[in-house]
Amino acid sequence: MTTRVDAIVVGGGIHGCSTALHLCLAGMKPVLIEKDYAGRHASGVNAGGVRQLMRHVPEIPLSIRSMGIWERIGELLDDDCSFESHGQVLVAEDEGELATCRARVAELNALGFTHEELIDAAELRRLVPAVAETCPGGVVSRRDGAANPAQATTAFRRKAEQLGATVREGMAATNVRQHDGLWHVDVGSDSYAAPVLVNAAGAWAGRIAADLGEPVPVETVAPMLMITSRVPHFIDPVVILRGRKLSFKQFANGTVLIGGGHLATPDQDRNETVLDWRSLAVSARTVFELFPVMRNATIMRAWAGIEARTRDDLPVFGPSARHKGLYHQFGFSLHGFQLGPGAGAVMAELIVNGGTQTRVGDLGIERFGSYTV
Structure with missing residues (x-):
């Protein structure tokens, strides 16, 4: 019927x-x-x-x-979907990346978009106090958050x-x-x-x-995530890097969710993924380098989802x-x-x-x- x-x-x-x-x-x-x-x-x-x-x-x-x-x-x-708006911050790790950020914000402003704002080292440390002293600034989108x-x-x-x-x-x-x-x-x-x-x-x-x-032209991909043991509270915004492919956020219970675009191997027909632990280690190492507070954290769990990426x-x-x-x-x-x-x-x-x-x-x-x- x-x-x-x-x-x-x-x-x-x-x-x-x-x-x-x-x-x-x-x-x-x-x-x-x-x-x-x-x-x-x-x-x-x-x-x-x-x-x-x-x-x-x-x-x-x-x-x-x-x-x-x-x-x-x-x-x-x-349902509030656990949505919180503490902003998202792109950290520039050196002056070259900061110059790229400056050009990006200028391009968006010329197109009439104002949601991205260039920030200097002082504002970066106000937003993300635990970031490494060598980072010269970045970009913030203040209405962003996570759910x-x-x-x-x-x-x-x-x-x-x-x-x-x-x-x-x-x-x-x-x-x-x-x-x-x-x-x-x-x-x-x-x-x-x-x-x-x-x-x-x-x-x-x-x-x-x-x-x-x-x-x-679409491919099946499986982006990986991992979550750490609890560490003292050190960050409110979501933080992303572009040069070294990283994103992470800290939950209220102290755990930290780490991603970064590294991919698992998907088996689309079986609904399964095989994790790439070497790539996960790269993401973990990057966080530990930028945020000394993370150096004693332990990776507790990792997983991947299956989705589509276009050309x-x-x-x-x-x-x-x-x-x-x-x-x-x-x-x-x-x-x-x-x-x-x-x-x-x-x-x-x-x-x-x-x-x-x-x-x-x-x-x-x-x-x-x-x-x-």
Whole structure:
């Protein structure tokens, strides 16, 4: 039996759940299909950074839109998602990196963006007192912060279901096809049909796009994270480095979460990852060098999530270049968590209104090739 719904959303990460919720707020009744459970992969196991800092210019408008939602997330979800706004700081380790920071901020200011602010050594030490004395400054985005990724993704899923979304977890969407103006998707022995299909399937979304004739240069990656034993409180903002690939934050209980873009080996078909302990050691060593307070800490646990990275590190976001009623929302390339709330709101606007005031045109799938509608 086929169930008719207003929209089919494939993928239960924060993006799929946010889109389902915002479609409900727009008066639609979608079905959300997740082969595992909401937040099983990238959305539930990332570092939780709510970051406008150092984003690629084409995604800054979406990031700014999303930040406004994060700042009132409790009103939207009846759950604060453990969101805290202590800012995010990019530390320049030498004068060369500081010069790069200065040029970056000048570029953004020329484009009309003011959320990134160049800081000198004194302001850096005020914000991050424990940083090594050799660091000459950096960049701060003061509204940024962090949230609990699993809590946030679950909250979006729960609210969407409360507002009328049908949530199907534990079985994959299969046999995606278009017939008589409707998209059809099978879930086990059940089928759903809708005029709208949103491909938000994360690391699996590239396969869906390719099967529908819109291949994208996307790879499956597994960014690694680790958490330390407790150390005395020494930092409030989230700290990132660019030269040596590092991000970290300290929790209220004293533990420190360390990431940095180093990758595990993913097995997409088995939902498994194999950690690269040598790369994890590099990240740990970098933290210990910059922050002497960390030198007696112990690594307690490490893990990785599976997600998709595009060739240009920008998401594939917006309507299909080939099929009516198909929308893509994937390839967030290790930095999609903060974008989730805003991306869902914008996607709902594209679907319901046919357009949005948030500038996302440079994120479309058509940048990867020519397709005929």
